[in-house]
Amino acid sequence: MSTSPGKKSIFPYLVVATGIICCFGPCSFALSCAGIYFTPVSESLGVGRGAFALYLTIMLVVTALVLPVLGKLTETKDLRLVLSAGVACIGVPLIAMSFFNAVWQFYVTGAIMGIGLAEMLILTVPTLINRWFRKNVGFYIGLCMAFTGIGGAVFNLVGGYLIGTGPEGWRTGYLVFGVLCLVMALPFTLFGVRSHPQDVGLLPVGAEEVAEAGSTQAAAPKGIPAARAMKTSAFFVLAIFTALVNLGMNFYQYLPSYVSSLQQFPDVVAIAATVASMAMLGQAAGKILIGIINDKISVRGGLFFAMICGLAGLGVLLLFPGVSFVVLAGGFMFGVFYASGTVLTPLMTRTIFGTLEYSSIYSRVAMVGSLCGAFAVTFWGLLVDSIGFQFTFIVMLVIIALLIVLGLLSLAAGRKLVPEMEQS
Incomplete structure (x- = not known):
């Protein structure tokens, strides 16, 4: 089908809606809401919380390992089939979990959900937005990704209510989440997307404007082939950068524990819970702001903004532990x-x-990050236990400073690839 310059369509925004729904529903059900089930399920099955929570580690490890395969499928196959299969890999296991009576069954479904999570959380949004848009790419990626946090906030409340409906309310919770996952997302993944805008006679949004401005990111995709990219220094530095980002971001899990260790607050439990909510709000806002800065200034601007916020946040937490609003x-x-x-x-x-x-x-860059992230919570826990919170904060500050250096190095190495991109 030939593309029609200047043709207007609602379809690109259905693609954005698909990204939002995939983050709000399947990703939240699989990851953001996992923690509310640890205690009720482990008590019901008569196993330790750690033994039950192992299914989550299995899920995250599988997520990392299948990314190269899913990346290839996402690149070459009909996205309607790939994305719908990803939704099914989360929704169907959630329904099955409502009937389980042994912990090993959760390990099996955790592995299946890892496949769906790799597609839904890591590949879906960047792939869709990069194919369908040539302007405001950062904003739309950030907007979609922000709904993982929003979904977590909404569905943790829903799940908590369902769990509280009876002695085995967790079964109802899993069943409802699984059905909602399929009902919410499948109509969008089946009917709201196409693999490329050219499939429905469109150009990417903003392609004409970008082409007129003389940019390399016009209608036709331009870039470095994967086989060539993975041999460059930029790829290896970016992979290390992504690994450290995933390691560092999971330190978030210990912010409530840090606040709980402080003696300055009579209402320390409430402050600890609130700091976790504030971090979730910061995550949602940060996703949109980083995207806007990328669009309006540069990706370097987004890098500095994110890292400076991390340094400042840790700095005030460490230096002003007695001031609640700080x-x-x-x-x-x-x-x-x-x-x-x-x-x-x-x-x-x-x-x-x-x-x-x-x-x-x-997918290969993200695989390195996901593998690191799968064990990050354990790493930070061991570090806090061995050297305490203050020194752990210093380690985290050093990691963020290192991320600034690595991010700039990878972008500098990428500039050397621009002539190859022009020829693609």
């Missing part, structure tokens, strides 16, 4: 840094390698 502001700022894991890294990948084989390249 502690909450620190949690919010660290949440902005957290957002860099799902927004900044795909934008940097796009900037460095282009859009030609984006899914294949980003």
Whole structure:
């Protein structure tokens, strides 16, 4: 089907809606809401919380390992089938979990959900937005990704209510979440997307404007082939950057524990819970802000913004532990840094390698980050236990400073690839 310059259509915004729904529903059900089930399910099955929560580790490890395969499928197959299969890999296991009576069954479904999570959380949004838009790419990626936090806030409340309906209310919770996952997302993944705008006779939104401005990101995808990209120094530096981002962002899990250890607050439990909520709000805001800065200034601007927020947030948490509103502001700022894991890294990948084989390249970059993230919570827990919170904060500050250096190095190495992109 030939493309029609200037043709207007609602379809690109159905694509954005699909990205939002995939983050709001399936991703939240699989990841953001997992923690509310740890205690009721482990008590019902008569196992320890750690033994039950192992299914989550299995899910995250599988997520990392299948990314290269899914990246290739996302690049070459009909996205309606790939995305719908990803939704099914989350929704069907959630329904099945409502009937389970042994912990090993959760391990099996955790592995299946890991496949769906790899597609839904890591590949879907950047792939869709990069194919369908040539302007405001950062904003739309950030907007979609922000709904993982919004979904977590909404569905944790829903799940908590369902769990409280009876002795085995967790079964109702899993059943409802599984059905909602399928009902919410499948209509969008089946009917709201196409693999490329050319499939429905369209150009990417903004392609004509960008082409007139003389940019390399016009209608046709331009970039470095995956086989070539993975041999460059830019790829290896970006992979290390992504690994450290995923390690650092998971320190968020210990902010409530840090606040709980403080003696300055009579209402320390409430402050600890609130700092976690502020970090979630910061994460949602940060995803949108990083995207806007990428569009209006540069990806370097987004890098500095995210990292400075991380440094500032940790700094005030460490230096002003007795001032409640400062502690909450620190949690919010660290949440902005957290957002860099799902927004900044795909934008940097796009900037460095282009859009030609984006899914294949980003899936491999994200695999390194996801593997690191799968064990990050355990790493930080061991570190806090061995050296305490103050020294752990210093380690985290050093990591963020290192991320600034690595981010700039990867972008500098990417500039050397621009002539190759022009020829693609």
